[in-house]
Every structure is written in structure tokens, then in C-alpha cells.
Amino acid sequence: MRRPGGELASRPLHFIWLCDCSGSMQTDGKIQSLNNAIKEAVPHMAKAADENPNAQVFVRAIRFSDGAHWHVADPTPVDGFRWADLAAGGMTDLGKAVAMVTEQLRIPPMTDRALPPVLVLVSDGQPTDDYKAAIRELLATPWGKRSVRIAIAIGEDADHEALKTFIANPEIPVLQANNSEALVGYIRWASTVVLKAASAPASQLRAASAGNVPVPAPPASSAASDDVW
Amino acid sequence: MSGSGWRTIGASVRGASHVRRNQPNQDALLLGEGAAAVADGHGSATCFRSDIGAAIAVDVATVVMLEETVPPGPVLAERWRTRVEEHMAAHPDPDRELTLRAYGSTALAVRVTGDELRCLQIGDGDILLVDGSGAVTRQFCRNEILGVETESLCMRDAAAAVHYAATPVANTELVMLSTDGYANSFRDDEGFRRVASDLLAMIREDGLDTVAASLPLWLAEASGLGSGDDITVALLVREPVQEPEPEHPQEADGDA
Numbered sequence: 001m002r003r004p005g006g007e008l009a010s011r012p013l014h015f016i017w018l019c020d021c022s023g024s025m026q027t028d029g030k031i032q033s034l035n036n037a038i039k040e041a042v043p044h045m046a047k048a049a050d051e052n053p054n055a056q057v058f059v060r061a062i063r064f065s066d067g068a069h070w071h072v073a074d075p076t077p078v079d080g081f082r083w084a085d086l087a088a089g090g091m092t093d094l095g096k097a098v099a100m101v102t103e104q105l106r107i108p109p110m111t112d113r114a115l116p117p118v119l120v121l122v123s124d125g126q127p128t129d130d131y132k133a134a135i136r137e138l139l140a141t142p143w144g145k146r147s148v149r150i151a152i153a154i155g156e157d158a159d160h161e162a163l164k165t166f167i168a169n170p171e172i173p174v175l176q177a178n179n180s181e182a183l184v185g186y187i188r189w190a191s192t193v194v195l196k197a198a199s200a201p202a203s204q205l206r207a208a209s210a211g212n213v214p215v216p217a218p219p220a221s222s223a224a225s226d227d228v229w
Numbered sequence: 230m231s232g233s234g235w236r237t238i239g240a241s242v243r244g245a246s247h248v249r250r251n252q253p254n255q256d257a258l259l260l261g262e263g264a265a266a267v268a269d270g271h272g273s274a275t276c277f278r279s280d281i282g283a284a285i286a287v288d289v290a291t292v293v294m295l296e297e298t299v300p301p302g303p304v305l306a307e308r309w310r311t312r313v314e315e316h317m318a319a320h321p322d323p324d325r326e327l328t329l330r331a332y333g334s335t336a337l338a339v340r341v342t343g344d345e346l347r348c349l350q351i352g353d354g355d356i357l358l359v360d361g362s363g364a365v366t367r368q369f370c371r372n373e374i375l376g377v378e379t380e381s382l383c384m385r386d387a388a389a390a391v392h393y394a395a396t397p398v399a400n401t402e403l404v405m406l407s408t409d410g411y412a413n414s415f416r417d418d419e420g421f422r423r424v425a426s427d428l429l430a431m432i433r434e435d436g437l438d439t440v441a442a443s444l445p446l447w448l449a450e451a452s453g454l455g456s457g458d459d460i461t462v463a464l465l466v467r468e469p470v471q472e473p474e475p476e477h478p479q480e481a482d483g484d485a
Contacts, residue, residue: 001431001435001439002449003444003450004424004427004428005415005420005421005427005432005451006416006417006420007415007416007420008420008424008450008451008454008455009414009416009454009455010454010455010456010457011413011455025336025375052246052347052457053457054245054452054455054456054458055457111417113415113418116376116377141354146375146376146378165283170340200246200250200251200457201273201275202271202272202274202377203269203271203272203273203333203335203352203353203378203379203381203409204271204273204377204379205271205378205380205381205383206374206380208377213377214273214274215411226234
């Protein structure tokens with residue numbers, strides 16, 4: 001006897017990297033460390049996604065410096081996602097990157113049966129545009145408000161207040177990476193542990209907390225003697 | 230179950246992701262005469278007794294519908310709270326703090342009496358009505374619910390979050406209640422709504438008992454290929470099952 005109803009499908013989960021490609025990322029190997037960290041994380045991300053076949057993970061990336069541009073524009077199934085190296089140079093137009101994400105989180109193209117999207121911002125400096133207005137707009141949209149937002153600060157000059165504004169959740173700290181090992185660890189955590197939490201979440205009470213998905217604690221930071229940024 | 234001119238059937242399956250994680254089914258189902266209730270326990274780490282909360286929810290919701298209290302929200306919320314507090318007192322936990330939230334659950338219930346159809350709902354899930362032509366309507370539109378959010382019986386303002394409607398049965402032939410794991414298993418809402426009209430067609434063709442026997446398999450397949458969540462469905466079907474209404478009325482033959 002045939003099954004009633006239409007086509008069955010797993011729930012889509014959109015994972016978006018927002019990568020600072022400003023001029024300061026050229027120093028001390030920061031941009032190459034970021035490239036290496038994401039490349040290393042990709043197979044682990046695919047493995048984490050495999051562990052929950054009921055969520056279909058799609059990955060994209062935005063780079064921002066002078067303005068913002070899609071680095072990977074099409075939602076790409078995680079098992080087919082490949083990372084092409086980013087280059088650095090220019091300003092830090094975080095607001096423009098956030099605005100581009102906001103457009104993609106509207107319904108449509110999002111659907112109401114999606115899982116909460118995961119947004120991971122990686123930055124080493126101070127935003128040079130009106131990022132606050134852009135973040136307010138993001139948080140005013142239904143999916144923007146419900147997204148899981150993570151921020152990784154590269155080096156001591158990163159603007160923690162801006163990153164906290166992006167996270168907008170007192171339960172999730174800014175992750176401080178002062179060396180490439182720490183960056184690799186946080187990138188891996190965001191793309192596996194956080195991904196798993198978002199892909200199989202339990203029901204959450206409306207307005208129970210700032211976030212829609214409980215996020216597990218991040219790994220401890222590495223020893224200060226290794227700090228180079 | 231049969232009576233009051235309506236038969237009720239249902240099934241509840243543990244979600245594919247819960248099987249992988251060795252977690253129990255946190256949905257609940259109760260079938261009565263001309264009535265049915267389903268509930269979805271939240272299942273998070275803080276809602277560690279939500280399977281019990283869901284079982285209490287379907288029990289209380291069914292009784293509230295039988296008593297015909299209008300509006301049912303305050304009575305439903307208060308009785309659920311009382312039953313949960315009784316359970317807490319009878320089953321203390323030395324290692325964890327017991328709060329209402331530990332038992333958090335949704336609740337959906339339907340009762341048909343005479344010419345009236347009564348529905349209540351708090352939290353996610355769906356109540357779909359199918360008429361004689363196969364047209365499907367959703368009883369409560371829940372546009373404000375998104376992602377994994379839900380309202381819950383454990384909320385302080387739970388009474389105000391209960392949706393209730395009493396409408397004429399009219400030409401409703403089938404009512405389907407389901408927890409959100411089912412709708413979340415379909416690529417789109419149209420595909421999910423088709424479940425209700427397809428089920429009516431299948432019941433007309435193959436009989437209710439055949440559909441009842443296949444329901445658990447269909448729900449397990451939906452969870453496996455779809456949401457991975459627990460799925461619970463209850464159907465109320467008018468007896469005897471009517472032949473489908475024609476989609477276009479026949480024109481009378483004119484005289485030559």
C-alpha cells in the first residue's frame with residue numbers, strides 16, 4: 001500500500017561563514033591560518049553532518065573587507081563543499097556582510113521547516129561600517145533572531161563589543177584565538193559541535209532564552225605562551 | 230475505537246534520531262469515543278520527564294474536552310500543573326531540580342459531539358480537517374512558530390497560549406491530529422496536507438482497519454527519511470465512510 005502524502009525530506013540546515021578579509025588579516029599569517037583552519041574542518045564537518053541524516057547541511061561563505069561578497073554563494077551540500085583560499089586587503093565592512101546574510105534568511109528563500117541556521121563570524125579588527133544597524137535588522141527577522149551566532153576573535157585587536165553585538169546571546173562568549181592552534185580548535189568546534197547541536201535540537205520554549213538552540217561549551221583556550229596575534 | 234458516529238485510530242512511533250541516541254518516545258496518544266489527543270514532550274536536557282508530561286497532557290486534555298469547559302485553556306493548564314506536581318511529589322529526584330519545565334509538553338485534542346467539532350491546541354503540531362471532496366483545511370494557523378520553537382503547558386502563561394475552536398462538523402469526514410515530527414518530515418506543507426486527503430481516499434478504498442494497520446509503518450518511514458523526530462497521529466473518521474463528493478456538479482440533461 002503506498003504511503004500517504006508528498007515527498008519526504010530531511011530538514012535543511014544552513015551554515016554560513018562570515019570571514020574578515022581586511023588588510024590586517026595579511027599580517028602574522030592570520031588569513032592563511034583561517035584558510036587552513038576551515039579546510040581542515042571541512043571533512044570533520046561532513047562527518048558530523050553524516051551522524052544525523054535527518055538534517056541536510058548546506059554551507060556558504062561571505063568575505064568582507066571593502067564591501068562584502070559571496071565567497072561561496074550557493075548553498076552547498078556539506079559533503080561537496082570545498083574551500084578556496086581567501087586573500088586579505090581593505091577595510092572591515094562587517095555590516096554589509098551581515099546585511100547579505102539577512103537577505104538570505106528571509107522567507108523565502110528560507111522555509112519555515114528549516115532548522116535554525118548557524119552563522120560563524122571570524123574577525124580580527126574593528127568594523128568600519130554601520131554594523132550595528134545591520135545586526136539590528138538581522139535580529140529583527142524571524143530566522144535571523146533564531147539563528148545560532150558564533151564569533152571568533154583573531155588576535156587582541158578584535159572588537160569584542162562588535163562581536164558580542166553579533167552574538168546577541170549572553171550565554172555564548174566571544175571565542176578569543178591568539179594563535180593558529182586556538183583558531184583551528186574553535187573553527188573545528190563551531191563546525192562540528194555547534195553544527196550537531198543545531199541539527200538535532202529538542203523543542204525550545206518560545207522566548208525561553210536569547211537563543212533557539214542550547215550551545216555546548218567551547219573548548220578551553222590554549223597557553224598564552226603560544227600567542228602570536 | 231467507535232461510537233458517536235465517528236471511529237478513531239492512531240499510532241505513535243519513536244523517532245529515528247531518538248533510536249540512534251537511545252532516547253524514548255516522548256510523544257503520547259489517547260483515543261476515545263469521538264475524541265482523540267496527542268502530545269509532544271520537549272525532550273531537551275532540561276525537559277527530562279517530558280515523556281511523562283506528554284502522557285499527563287493527553288489524559289487531561291481528553292477529560293477537559295469531555296467536560297466541555299469554555300474556554301478550556303485555564304482548566305487544561307491548571308489540571309496539567311496539578312497532575313505534574315503530584316507526580317513530582319510522588320517521584321522526587323535527589324540529583325536534579327524538578328520543575329514544571331522538566332515535564333514540558335504540547336497538547337492537541339479533538340472531540341466530536343452531535344453536530345459540533347471542538348479542537349484545542351497548545352504548542353506545535355497540526356489539526357487538519359478533510360471534507361467530503363477531499364479539501365483540507367488547517368484548524369489553527371501557527372505562523373508565529375518557527376524552527377524548533379513551541380509553546381508549552383509548562384509556561385507560566387500556558388492558559389493564554391491555548392487555541393480553541395468549536396465549529397459545525399458540517400461535511401467534515403476526517404480529522405487528523407499530528408505532532409510536529411510529521412509535518413517536518415515533508416518537503417513542503419502541500420505534501421504534508423496531502424496526507425490527510427490521501428488517508429481519506431485510502432480509507433474509502435481499502436477500509437479503516439487496513440489503514441490502521443499500515444499507519445505505524447508510514448510514520449516510521451516518515452521519521453527515518455524526514456525529521457527524525459517522534460511522530461504521533463490520531464484520526465477521527467466519520468462513520469459510515471461516505472463515497473467521495475463529485476468535484477463538479479452534474480448538469481441536468483435539457484429537453485430536445
